[in-house]
Amino acid sequence: MSNLFSRRKLITTGLATAAGASGLAAAARLADRYGLIPPDHGGIYGVGETLTYASQRLLMSHHSLAREFDRSHISKVFPVNGDAPLDETYQRLLAGGFAEWRLRVDGLVARPSVFSLAELQGFPSRSQITNQACEEGWSFIAEWTGVPLSYILNLAGVLPRAKYVVLFPFDEYWDSLDMPEALHPQTLLAYAMNGQELPTPHGAPLRLRVPRQLGYKSIKYLGRISVTDTLKDVGEGLGSRSPEVGYSWYAGI
Amino acid sequence: MLLDSPRHSAVVRITHWIATLSFLGLLVSGIAILLAHPRFYWGETGTVGMPSLIDLPLPFVLAGQTGWGRYLHFLSAWVCVLTGLLYGLSGLLTRHFRKTFLSASSAYNVLQRLTYMGVVFVLFPLMIWTGLAMSPAITSVLPGLVEAFGGRQSARTIHFVIAVLLVLFLIVHISMVYRAGFRSRVGAMIRTTHEQPILTP
Numbered sequence: 001m002s003n004l005f006s007r008r009k010l011i012t013t014g015l016a017t018a019a020g021a022s023g024l025a026a027a028a029r030l031a032d033r034y035g036l037i038p039p040d041h042g043g044i045y046g047v048g049e050t051l052t053y054a055s056q057r058l059l060m061s062h063h064s065l066a067r068e069f070d071r072s073h074i075s076k077v078f079p080v081n082g083d084a085p086l087d088e089t090y091q092r093l094l095a096g097g098f099a100e101w102r103l104r105v106d107g108l109v110a111r112p113s114v115f116s117l118a119e120l121q122g123f124p125s126r127s128q129i130t131n132q133a134c135e136e137g138w139s140f141i142a143e144w145t146g147v148p149l150s151y152i153l154n155l156a157g158v159l160p161r162a163k164y165v166v167l168f169p170f171d172e173y174w175d176s177l178d179m180p181e182a183l184h185p186q187t188l189l190a191y192a193m194n195g196q197e198l199p200t201p202h203g204a205p206l207r208l209r210v211p212r213q214l215g216y217k218s219i220k221y222l223g224r225i226s227v228t229d230t231l232k233d234v235g236e237g238l239g240s241r242s243p244e245v246g247y248s249w250y251a252g253i
Numbered sequence: 254m255l256l257d258s259p260r261h262s263a264v265v266r267i268t269h270w271i272a273t274l275s276f277l278g279l280l281v282s283g284i285a286i287l288l289a290h291p292r293f294y295w296g297e298t299g300t301v302g303m304p305s306l307i308d309l310p311l312p313f314v315l316a317g318q319t320g321w322g323r324y325l326h327f328l329s330a331w332v333c334v335l336t337g338l339l340y341g342l343s344g345l346l347t348r349h350f351r352k353t354f355l356s357a358s359s360a361y362n363v364l365q366r367l368t369y370m371g372v373v374f375v376l377f378p379l380m381i382w383t384g385l386a387m388s389p390a391i392t393s394v395l396p397g398l399v400e401a402f403g404g405r406q407s408a409r410t411i412h413f414v415i416a417v418l419l420v421l422f423l424i425v426h427i428s429m430v431y432r433a434g435f436r437s438r439v440g441a442m443i444r445t446t447h448e449q450p451i452l453t454p
Contacts, residue, residue, distance in 0.1 A: 048328030056390045064393040077302040136316050137290035138300035212390045246320030252390030
C-alpha cells in the first residue's frame, strides 16, 4: 500500500515537474514575443526583475496616466543628484546659451532628423505637474513643459520593427525606453520647469520626463535619440547605464 | 507541562521557511534602502530642506549605492508574496486558519492568536499595499492605492513603521519559541509529524 502510494506520488511529481517546465518554457517564449522581458533579465535578480516588469506592463494599459497635481502642490525645494556634464562640447554649448545645441534623431526611422531648441519649442507642447520620486526615497512635485517624445518619433517616422528608443545625454547616463513608454502621452522631452527655462542642474537644455517611472529614468542633458530593435550592442547590452552601476533598467517601482 | 504539540502541515512548514528567508532578504535590503535616506515625511513630497516627521539618527551613507538593495528587495518581495498567497489559499481551503486562529481548542492562547492574525491579515497586506503605493507605474493604474494614505511619503512612512512592527513581532516570536523549547518548536516546524506529544518545561 505504501509502495503504491509512493509510486503514485513519484509519477504525479514527475508529471507536475514536466508540465511545470514546459509551461515555463512556453511562458518565456510568450513573454519575449510580447516584450515582457527586460534587458537586464540575467543573473540572480533577473527573475524578480522580469516578474516586476512583465506584471506591471500587463497591468498598465499602455496609456494609464501618472498622477498629476494642481499648481498648489508644486514643491518649494527641488533637489538634484549629480552635476552638469564636464564634457567639453556640453560646456561650450552651455556657454553659448544652447544656440548651437541640436537634438539628433536617428536609427530605425524613415527620416533621420536634427532639431534646434527653438524648433522643439515651436512644436505642440504639453505641461504636466507630476511627482519626481528618487529611488533613495525623497520626492518633489514640479511642473514640466516639453514636447511629447511621441511627437518627435512620429515626425521622424519610426519603422515597424523598432522596439526601443535609446537616449544619449552629454554625460554617461544613457538610457532606453520600450515603445509603450516612449509613445506614452506623458513621456516628454522637457525644456522648461515651473514655467522657466530648464535650470542647468535639472538637465538643460533638454531632459526626459517619464513620470510612470522613478526619477533616475528621467535622464538629463539630452543630445541624441536613436531608435533600435535591439539593445545588445549599446553599452554592456543591459538597456541603460543603470544596470551597469547596479540599478534596474525598469524603474516602475 | 504537557502541551498539545501543534502538527504543522507540509504547506505550513515549507511556506514558513521560505517566508523566513524572504523576510530576511526584505529586511536586509530594506535597511540598505533606508540608509540612502533615513528620514521620513508625511504627505506627497519630502526631501532634505522640507519639514520631516521622523529623523532617524543614521547617516545617509548608501545614497546612490542601493541598486543591489532594490533588486534584492523586489526579488524577496515576489518570493514572499507568492509564498503568502500559497499559504493563504491553503489556509482557507484546509481550514487551517479556522482551526488555528478561531477555534477555542487552538494550541495558542488568545493573545497569540490575535497577534498571528494581525501579522498575517493586517501587517503583511499593509506592507504590500504601502509598497505598491510607492510605485509610480502601479499608481498610474490604481491612484487610490496611494491617495488612501494621503501621498507617496505617507505610504513610505507607514511602510517603515510596519517594518518596525514586523521586526518586533519577529523578536517576540523567536523569544516565545525559545521559552517553549527551541529544539522541539523548531523541530515541529521542520519534521513531518510527532510520534509523541512533546514534554516541555
